[in-house]
Amino acid sequence: MPTSLVSxxxxxxxxxxxxxxxxRGDRVATFSRSGSESLARLGAAHPGRLHAELLDAADAGxxxxxxxxxxxxxxxxxxxxxxxxxxxxxxxATMADAEIDAMLAVNLRGAIVLVREVVRQMLVGAEGPSITxxxxxxxxxxxxxxxxxxxxxxxxxxxxxxxxxxxGPRGIRVNAVAPGFLDTDLSASLPEEHRARIxxxxxxxxxxxxxxxxxxxxxxSSPRAGFITGQxxxxxxxx
Ligand SMILES: NC(=O)c1ccc[n+]([C@@H]2O[C@H](COP(=O)([O-])OP(=O)(O)OC[C@H]3O[C@@H](n4cnc5c(N)ncnc54)[C@H](OP(=O)(O)O)[C@@H]3O)[C@@H](O)[C@H]2O)c1
Numbered sequence: 001m002p003t004s005l006v007s008x009x010x011x012x013x014x015x016x017x018x019x020x021x022x023x024r025g026d027r028v029a030t031f032s033r034s035g036s037e038s039l040a041r042l043g044a045a046h047p048g049r050l051h052a053e054l055l056d057a058a059d060a061g062x063x064x065x066x067x068x069x070x071x072x073x074x075x076x077x078x079x080x081x082x083x084x085x086x087x088x089x090x091x092x093a094t095m096a097d098a099e100i101d102a103m104l105a106v107n108l109r110g111a112i113v114l115v116r117e118v119v120r121q122m123l124v125g126a127e128g129p130s131i132t133x134x135x136x137x138x139x140x141x142x143x144x145x146x147x148x149x150x151x152x153x154x155x156x157x158x159x160x161x162x163x164x165x166x167x168g169p170r171g172i173r174v175n176a177v178a179p180g181f182l183d184t185d186l187s188a189s190l191p192e193e194h195r196a197r198i199x200x201x202x203x204x205x206x207x208x209x210x211x212x213x214x215x216x217x218x219x220x221s222s223p224r225a226g227f228i229t230g231q232x233x234x235x236x237x238x239x
Pocket of ligand 1: 003007008009010011012013014032033034036041056057060077082083085086106134135136137178179180181182183184185186187
């Protein structure tokens, strides 16, 4: 039974990924700063297979200890989905230091530290190991008010490509998914006219849902993607 670690599994895309991976039979470990009823329900439905903790992705020591506990409890960590992120929208000229720091600390440093800790475990032993980073289409396409957020995601894509080369010889695959705008809490503040504009320029004619992205993450973190590494898969309805 593979073990998958998903950061930010309390809601949105992370919650949908946790549900999918439990559904396919994995043991799943996840963390977020606060819990959710949906996650608690999943834990009750899959006794002994969901390990959820409350911690901050920006706290490197807490992440290191968490990864150690998961490896001790489940024996190995075979797949890692680095999903937790925050988005502060706003023009750069008025953006506060704290907002810039939060995005760098959670989206970029937090993901890098998490992956480093997981890789240390994978090198000891894992079954068909894979790492999937959650990026965004704005990494490649840009977006007004999203410069810092886009910078963190573009950096993650570079991280994925380099790490794929570094870890390929050890049998660890590293990929990223780049979703378009998803209807989740993260994009809840998006003004209605902005949403309508995204829908107009999306060939498939709607915003994405977490359900549109989980299939790709399930695939990339499975033996079916056993010869795929260093790739960024855009999931944005053609936009
Ligand atoms: N929504 C979109 O339009 C969109 C588009 C493209 C890509 N993405 C990417 O998709 C991923 C998931 O986004 P989403 O829309 O599902 O976001 P979401 O609904 O806001 O969920 C984010 C998850 O990450 C957790 N999280 C945030 N900050 C954290 C921290 N410091 N420490 C630990 N956990 C933290 C949250 O839990 P807590 O708040 O309780 O900590 C939550 O579980 C992100 O990487 C995002 O950048 C989203």
